[in-house]
Amino acid sequence: MESKEFLIESNVPFEQSAIWNYNNEFYQSKGIEAWSEGIVPHNVTSNSLVAQTYAKLIFGFLNDLALRTESNKVVYILELGAGHGRLCFHVLQHLKKLITNSTRTTPPFCYVLTDYVEDNLTYYKNHPQFQTFFESGELDFAHFDATKKTEIHLLNSDIILKTNSVQHPIFVIANYFFDSLPNELFHIHNNEISKCSVSIKSSVDPLSVPIQELLKYIDLSYKKTKSKPPFTQDRIHNKILQEYLNINEDTFIFFPKIALHCLSNIKQLSKGGLVLLTMDKGYHRLPDLINDKEPDLVKHGSFSLLVNFHALKQFCLHLKGKVLFPTFSNFSIELGCLIFTDEVNNFIELEGAYDEYVEKFSPDDYNIIKEMCYSNVSNLKIKDLIAIYRLSKYDASVFINLLPKLKHSLNVISLKERERLAHVIDLVWLMYFNINEQVDLSYELGIILYDLAYYSNAANYFQHSISQNGMQADVIYNQALCYYQLRQDEQFYFTLNKAKAMFPDTEIFTSLEKLDMT
Template structure:
């Protein structure tokens, strides 16, 4: 048994208001974080909260492959689902990963048809403003207007799920997707030290003024003290006993909020569920044990490390299974959790997980990609295109390579240029919209323009016009395309729009003057596009 002692009053374990001392899982820092997302809405990801590492085409493709392997095993054991399988995405936030999942699912539509399975995708979030943003997003809106896709406001820690329209049945499982979610839900910290166990009490402070609502500026301090273990939830007591039996020394995080969320999902699915999750997490026993408190109780990047290893132990204790990566990545961990089938029988699922989420894990690929992006100017254009291909033509990777591509274009050979031309439509297909980020269609249009491919560049800029707010550089580059295509009337209009948006854009003023005074001479004046 775990050795604990009590030397403080019962009021220790009571939730406290403000930023007073409280158990970490009951600290007001978690509700303050929820308030941050409520206040910011989709703008939270406008250069503040990172999102590309858990919202990219590579993860979406890996999830769909894993889902298909799991479904084959499920059908073999339980028979054909009688109703559409709901895939519920939790904490979808910006909606970028929702878009990528819907695209990846549609690419496998024929496989789902052969399995006799139909899908209903439900995008959920706590913040109502995010739902409104999804419904106005030019890329996500058509999906939400189609059959088989819906969105709903839902607190994943709540017991009720009012958005559920139809009763479930004993043969239809549920699938849940939780990316970059569990690390922002309440957690508890415990310290194993010389055969004793202490629990973390937290106090946090935020600066005054404009930084008061910036979670990255919050200072969290955790002090470990004696407590009454009999007051803990059963699941938490079981996990602490497991870690004690492993000979744990050091600080252990217990994902209290994630477990409460999972228990809600278990109730909703009647213990017939698959959970797919990628997060800033600890995924191996060796990475979980022996940690110093300051290593894992820091509050950085708007979140705290989540203990996937503890979630694996939880599922195994409850009669389910969990698959985690064999190694601990610096940036990201991915996990697959399942309950409702006979353990040890999903061999295809395990092989698929090892291929897509372990050996070629999103964390490994993300780490490799970040290292190459840091050295991008030393890469050849062909190597950049190879990186794009490995990352499934992720627009964020293209944006990271954009300036280096422009630098390398004059030295590129014919094969590299041809491969780039073939790659760019695939990047466009994966595009998404997030406030504050340069539209990928604009960057691709700029590269096509530098390559002298004026008509495809014009198409990219027109796509940007349709989907993004107007900006002067877009209209200026459009004007150059029209000039190159001998359409002076449209060029004049475009330059006027550019000047209206930015009266100090002298390049646009110069071309407008030349057009209006019949002084355009493309033989002597290069059409040099501009970037943001």
């Protein structure tokens, strides 16, 4: 049978294409489920090691600001498109520790979670693990659409960040974010630039599926229209694009016009300018961009593209800012720090932290080691697992991914490994930010501790599971077993009776009644 095709749009400038609308509809309709259901990947860019890296850089920045006269004024850390909020939680955990363990006094800070999805904001507001940070004033949240020029209304403190209202440079985090904003697309060949427009065909009738699901069914084709300088109205954007006239090879290049506007808008809120920390797939060196083929959307509910870090870098340099990027090309993810302030050379501690935690060993390197462990999982021994858990800075997603191997390895374990593993488990739990994914981490941790004969600790983790997810037969059964092993008869009978009352038809509890209590 002949397959039918539906033309959705024809020769629309790439940045105005309907694909951006599909992305918006996806995020607006899914809210937190985009991540809790595992639709949009986030473990590579939002994990405990990435957060530790960010915390070290922020801590360096705070130390640099501590030397200034207005050091008692609040430093705002603004996370754009924060989505699940997990990165924020991890950063706060690491940053608080750095501050507590330091003898130096740093300025007060306020981390602001922002997104343009209202449901995500409600989710931040109500999340139990954020409450103490809201109360201390170290955390706030705000609606912010990066495609619009707006003030930023902090909804917890009711403070409005408006033009020149902030004293210190604003520390902006754009993590896996700039590729969500509409980009322009250019094609360069033989030192000529063409602007790209796009046509969309769908394999299903677009009226028959919800708009946020259309991405699955579409194919894009591109049309190039030769363009001459000036390519845009904006003087700096134009300078960056003119550089691309030096490219001879057949090359497609994204241009992040809206991201650049967004940065200019945020910069205006502060008298001190802005420092940007940004991580994504993409490159900052021009040779790495040359020969890029027609873009192919990486689809996962929404879609991802490569970020043109080279354009971000040149934008910052044209504004007399300073850029920190690694000396060499990355293998997978780029992490840049761009300083858009007047006193660009006064960030010694920040630059030192960048050198140590990005230039010498970065989240990109960590990612490679992690993948190597995953692909060699069958050869890993307990001490290898412990080492990768520690390297990950006790990241729960790494713990969960290696859990089947860990469970299989527990039958032969040394005393040293047993103690260290119990310690790892406590730190993984401290770092864990619950976004209602399917796995019940506290239950899994309880099971491991039970196997290691840490019965009291195991009972506590089963209690965490009950507090978070309600009473489950398996959990309460294992908790009762802990009390049996601990010879806490009163607790054992109390738990058993509670379980029988709740699950009268569940057979596993009869085996508990047959245990030898003498």
